[in-house]
Amino acid sequence: MTEPQSACQSVGIVAPQTARFEEALPLRSGARLDGYELVFETYGTLNAARNNAVLVCHALSGSHHVAGRYAGEKEDSGWWNNLVGPGKPLDTDKFFVIGVNNLGGCHGSTGPRSINPATGQPWGADFPFVTVEDWVDAQARLADKLGIESFAAIIGGSLGGMQALSWALQYPERVRHAAVIASAPKLTAQNIAFNEVARQAILTDPDFHGGHFYEHAMVPERGLRLARMVGHITYLSDDAMGEKFGRSLRHGKAAYSYDAEFEIESYLRHQGDRFSRQFDANTYLLTTKALDYYDPAFTHNGDLTAALAVARAAFLVVAFTTDWRFSPDRSREIVYALAHNGRNVAYAEIDCAAGHDSFLLDDPQYHAVLSAWFDRIEV
Amino acid sequence: MVAYRYDYDVIAQWIGQGEKVLDLGCGDGGLLRHLIETRQVLGYGVENDPEKILACLKNGINVIQADMDRGLTGFGDGFFDHVIMSLSLQAMHSTQGILAEMLRVGREAVVSFPNFGYWQHRQSILNGRMPVSRSLPYQWFDTPNVRFFTIADFEALCAQSGIAIHKRLAFDEGKVIVDDPNFLASVAVYRLGRD
Numbered sequence: 001m002t003e004p005q006s007a008c009q010s011v012g013i014v015a016p017q018t019a020r021f022e023e024a025l026p027l028r029s030g031a032r033l034d035g036y037e038l039v040f041e042t043y044g045t046l047n048a049a050r051n052n053a054v055l056v057c058h059a060l061s062g063s064h065h066v067a068g069r070y071a072g073e074k075e076d077s078g079w080w081n082n083l084v085g086p087g088k089p090l091d092t093d094k095f096f097v098i099g100v101n102n103l104g105g106c107h108g109s110t111g112p113r114s115i116n117p118a119t120g121q122p123w124g125a126d127f128p129f130v131t132v133e134d135w136v137d138a139q140a141r142l143a144d145k146l147g148i149e150s151f152a153a154i155i156g157g158s159l160g161g162m163q164a165l166s167w168a169l170q171y172p173e174r175v176r177h178a179a180v181i182a183s184a185p186k187l188t189a190q191n192i193a194f195n196e197v198a199r200q201a202i203l204t205d206p207d208f209h210g211g212h213f214y215e216h217a218m219v220p221e222r223g224l225r226l227a228r229m230v231g232h233i234t235y236l237s238d239d240a241m242g243e244k245f246g247r248s249l250r251h252g253k254a255a256y257s258y259d260a261e262f263e264i265e266s267y268l269r270h271q272g273d274r275f276s277r278q279f280d281a282n283t284y285l286l287t288t289k290a291l292d293y294y295d296p297a298f299t300h301n302g303d304l305t306a307a308l309a310v311a312r313a314a315f316l317v318v319a320f321t322t323d324w325r326f327s328p329d330r331s332r333e334i335v336y337a338l339a340h341n342g343r344n345v346a347y348a349e350i351d352c353a354a355g356h357d358s359f360l361l362d363d364p365q366y367h368a369v370l371s372a373w374f375d376r377i378e379v
Numbered sequence: 380m381v382a383y384r385y386d387y388d389v390i391a392q393w394i395g396q397g398e399k400v401l402d403l404g405c406g407d408g409g410l411l412r413h414l415i416e417t418r419q420v421l422g423y424g425v426e427n428d429p430e431k432i433l434a435c436l437k438n439g440i441n442v443i444q445a446d447m448d449r450g451l452t453g454f455g456d457g458f459f460d461h462v463i464m465s466l467s468l469q470a471m472h473s474t475q476g477i478l479a480e481m482l483r484v485g486r487e488a489v490v491s492f493p494n495f496g497y498w499q500h501r502q503s504i505l506n507g508r509m510p511v512s513r514s515l516p517y518q519w520f521d522t523p524n525v526r527f528f529t530i531a532d533f534e535a536l537c538a539q540s541g542i543a544i545h546k547r548l549a550f551d552e553g554k555v556i557v558d559d560p561n562f563l564a565s566v567a568v569y570r571l572g573r574d
Binding site (some may be wrong): 339365373375 | 399421423429432433435436437439440441442443444445453454455458
């Protein structure tokens with residue numbers, strides 16, 4: 001007799017691993033990285049046929065820590081813990097799930113905080129620009145190292161969705177299914193504008209020191225804080241913000257000061273403070289530029305259908321009705337471009353109030369859609 | 380398991396092998412699944428009900444969640460061989476708009492709808508009550524239908540809108556009706572094209 005199991009469990013205690021790559025990686029900018037490390041985590045077991053691997057690509061502030069918790073932690077701390085685990089929509093009893101920190105990141109993979117072998121100092125602002133395509137190339141080398149010829153699925157939200165899409169275009173024969181969630185085939189001018197405000201906040205912080213703040217033992221906390229505050233405004237919907245914070249005053253009445261009085265001010269300051277203490281300013285700059293540059297149709301005269309013609313994967317595209325930073329209209333562009341190429345694609349538009357952040361939440365319809373889609377993937 | 384409806388066989392016989400097909404209001408994807416299995420079509424469905432989206436995903440259907448009125452705007456002219464709307468036309472506000480869109484993105488449209496002029500419906504009206512039948516199963520206060528029309532009405536609209544009727548089949552609960560379908564048929568199925 002097997003032990004009774006609860007429907008959904010945690011992957012439990014996990015530990016990151018590091019893969020070292022000596023072969024130089026040519027980058028889209030023309031630069032190259034002569035050697036680099038990628039930090040990653042895995043959940044579940046790679047089966048004998050090696051056909052049950054699922055790659056989870058992270059967004060702007062995510063990491064390789066997708067699910068579970070580290071030894072010593074009381075609670076699960078993975079950023080997509082509600083999605084990944086035994087019995088969960090991305091079921092680790094069936095799939096071998098991989099999370100990887102992208103190049104240029106600040107969670108362990110080679111990035112601006114790492115030592116530049118040419119100078120013996122941290123790379124800082126000299127770390128080369130990395131694009132979505134470069135990340136995918138680096139992830140493909142990790143897959144080679146893990147003995148994974150093709151992925152059962154690649155999934156990502158927001159910037160992670162761009163990576164899932166790019167995988168299907170760069171390595172069409174290595175991706176059987178791709179889930180592109182709360183994402184876009186390219187950013188709009190408005191979206192780039194928000195990124196530019198965030199970058200200017202960092203670049204003009206006197207503590208930034210042109211990106212070489214490490215050697216001054218400083219962190220451009222004010223810039224990072226502002227960048228994150230702007231970001232958070234755009235990740236929530238007007239309604240969600242209104243419902244969560246409204247016009248509530250912390251002291252019940254106006255104090256006629258510039259301290260945090262409204263709850264929304266307090267929330268943004270808290271989010272900004274927390275982020276500025278743990279995230280790297282150069283990583284933030286690099287990553288927002290990767291977002292801005294991504295546009296697979298650019299080399300096809302703006303014709304997304306032509307750009308997606310090489311894709312072979314079956315797609316799931318998901319958008320959220322209240323997401324105005326990555327609106328459903330952008331997701332639909334991907335859907336119709338795939339359909340016009342005769343590709344298999346399903347599109348769900350989830351009625352969730354939380355805006356762009358919805359992709360991280362466990363809305364019942366959203367998770368039911370993912371479960372139904374993953375359940376049909378044969379391994 | 381998927382629901383099976385008798386108009387599926389009629390529709391299937393009008394669809395060629397390997398065609399590109401769009402099913403508007405595809406429900407759980409039953410018709411598309413039938414066409415994939417019997418005609419090896421490349422099929423897409425448009426549906427807006429969250430439960431039915433899940434059913435489609437479980438059936439492995441290429442379902443696109445959208446309002447039917449808006450679901451076609453992303454498709455290019457003439458992309459599909461057939462665009463199907465099975466028993467949903469009466470629930471659309473813009474009848475002419477959707478017919479025009481179907482014939483824009485498709486070479487042919489296949490449309491079925493309940494005939495309001497069916498004799499049982501007429502009898503019901505004569506008795507002073509709105510009809511409730513197998514083809515019009517709703518009460519007047521909870522029906523999703525917003526347009527009530529007969530076979531004769533529909534054909535008049537086609538003539539007026541430059542829509543060619545390539546074929547019509549009429550049924551009384553699965554039985555083919557040849558004579559006086561506007562009176563004797565509960566459901567009609569059409570193949571439509573551009574004039």
